[in-house]
Amino acid sequence: MRATTTIAVLLAATTSAAQDSLQLKDGRFVIDHRMSRDEKGVTIHYTNGDVFIPHDRIRSSTALDKAGKAGPMSAEDRAKADKGLVLHEGRWIKKELRDQELEKLRAKRKQAIEEAKTRRLWKNRHIKKTQNFQFEFTLDPELMQSYIDLMETYYKVFTKEWRITKPAGQKRLPVCFYHNEDYFHQVGGVPEGVLGYFRFVQPIDLNFFYDRLDPELTQDVMFHEANHYLTYLIDPKFHYPSWVNESLAEYYGASEWDPKSKRMVVGGIQEGRLAVIQDAVGANQVGKGTSNSTDKGKWLGLEEMIRIPRFQAIHYAWGWSFVHFLLSNKQYAGKFKRFYIDLARSPRVKKVLARGGYNMRTVEPDEQIRVLKQYLGVKDLKALQQEWYRYILSLKAASARGYHRAGQFALSRNMPIKAQRLFQISIDMGSKNPTTWAYLAKAQLQKRKYEEATKSVDKAIEMDPLNGMFYILKGRCISAGHKPDDKAKRLRQLALEVDPDNDQVILEVAWDHLGEDDDK
Template identity: 45%
Template structure:
């Protein structure tokens, strides 16, 4: 199925089809695949007004892939003599032309029918049992996201496969099965179908059945790309030696290095070596507290937590971007799994590993070093010189500073993230809440409105807008927004609690 183009039903039109007058028949589908039934949808300037009992939700056209309006007004009001004359002749406006009313009704009914079918088809494919299945040269994709979105990732992952195997000199066994890639339309469905534990936002399963699972984050596509680059890297390095288990500081850290890759969908080119800003925020935290990570200690670790992902990434980034160390490090990486002179030991099942001391010996050998102290110092200096560069880093840094009570710094980082052009609605919402706490509800209202513009179906954004409006003195408007939030999300007790509408029971 192809995702239908945006079907705009002219406002000056009454559909004489079966949809007309049916309560709850209006529906809207977003480009990310979400769809909602609404009692009434009306086309407005630059978008659609979704009419709810407690108020309206405005959705910009650029977010929408499909809309069904059962009650678009056919009461066209003529403004000129010419329009009046055409109406007198029994003509009505239709796609920039004047056509007979019966013809217009027939065309409109046909389009509405097609749109309804397309929407039902798209909804159906969000069920795993009706998932799409496609194959490319090296992957088998099973997915519930819109087909066109997945196509972008198919091209990207094939490019990644080709470039990585070439750069790292990996010869792929011709008998190697295509990797199963399971790609879900949202986080909740990913957790449900993939069985991943909470907190694991993607996984590569390296024992049979080998497969890769991740989801599409509609508010943060950069995160989706990051996870895809990271998890696919595990697969690509798995191809070096399918019976070898890399230690975490190498395995996770190279995956993080590739996780920051960028993709140009027009030129169909990927670039590597970018800053993993989310990780850098963790390092800034540690550096400020003078808690530098020892290199040998890190190499010997068998488990990696979030902070270690950050240290590991920075070390691999340092090596990969260093003129002197880059090539030898890549050789070292391959040697761990392939060099006959490296001592390996049984790990689990049929997998082998290399012990910490042996890793250090081989690293020193390949980098031409007598000990790692100097390297550790260089690495630490390198980390201290790394800077946040994009809105993504600043928004994460803002949240981090907010968590640690550094209010002034958090405010500056939020403003920088916005100035750098973030399109993440959560950042606007977070900053709005920060402004509320800072006693600036008027600006908070603007931020929450911006969050809503980017993600108009998030009930919490209306709740926060309502709270800010009330603080700014607009009690009535604020109350209306909170009621709208409750109407959008009627079954969320936390939302209900915050909207001050929670039922209390006496013991």
């Protein structure tokens, strides 16, 4: 038997004549929808439901309120109101005049929003030059300024600490910053999974994106990728072995930044990476005891790591922990820095031509090992390796973000019980990420805790009301394992209205429809 179900996905027509637009501080827009505004925020009236956005998330809106003076009027005010006047910005004026002024204001804001929207296109990007960089970005300038300050500070701090001078002839580095991940992949030319990159052959540039749901990740990637540029300045013709280059970048990736004091602090813990390693060896420190793995095969050997021809994501975790160990250890920190610089600069280190046809030099693994042992003053890598392993076991992820990442990891491995615990810890520690609540809801849903899941996803929606996936999740939560009722179906349609260009939302809605057809 063959059955074909065709789903006509309706993007509900907004029939209202009065259309407003909204620009959020996180860079998103809502264009041409009916909206109303009050003292708390703006409500967007979609066909399938209302979505409230509080003022503190809004950068600009064309929706205007016409609130008059609340409460009982004085005789004088009543007299003015009786004459047909209205109160506007503290003065009584004719209604027509007020409407004209409101219309002008609306038009001005609309223009500002449209201008901001056009800047989301790469051809219209902002360009700003600073002492060491040329920033090219599609983000709002207000949001960008903090990152500009961070980069210039980072440049000064790192070049001073590592005693690096920019080689003659090096111009400002173009730093390309995209307003979201999809656009980064599209214009940056890299596939999903890549969070940022530094192009080290001409024309060199740096590329990454703003993750509105995880600004900490944005910062992390910025510190990491910029580190590749900063170490490139040691010798632009030297190609650092991946293991040490990526590991040092990861180390700096965990730096902290205070935008107010404009200070950065290095040496933080890469919690996600730590969770990966500790989980791999069965020694997950997060939350609940430890268990040391007897599976020795899971530990990555130091020599093995140095010899890896293609250093990949799982290796980053190991590499970061090794560099963190060295730079946190007084005995090794200075020596490791000298090793790093001299790998490129010392004539006593044997170099070979690097692969790839870029006319760059590098160092073979055997020589790297010889030089590392020499500079660190160790005779045997195995002894150093044991110190490193002990260090890994001693580290603990301690922040909301660390527990969030650990929870994500657990959920991805079909461990919803553990995931719930970890997400709850993250929330208790003050996670500001709405996806923490959403993932918690997913984990609860998997264990059929429908009421709790609904409360969790409601919290996620409160924190990020324009995330289409949250409404789909809520629809599943309130369906409580049964066929979706009208309310759940409306939530699906609302998801499509809120996020009409999100293919993932469309597919998720389709899967839900598919599930219903099972009974036909």
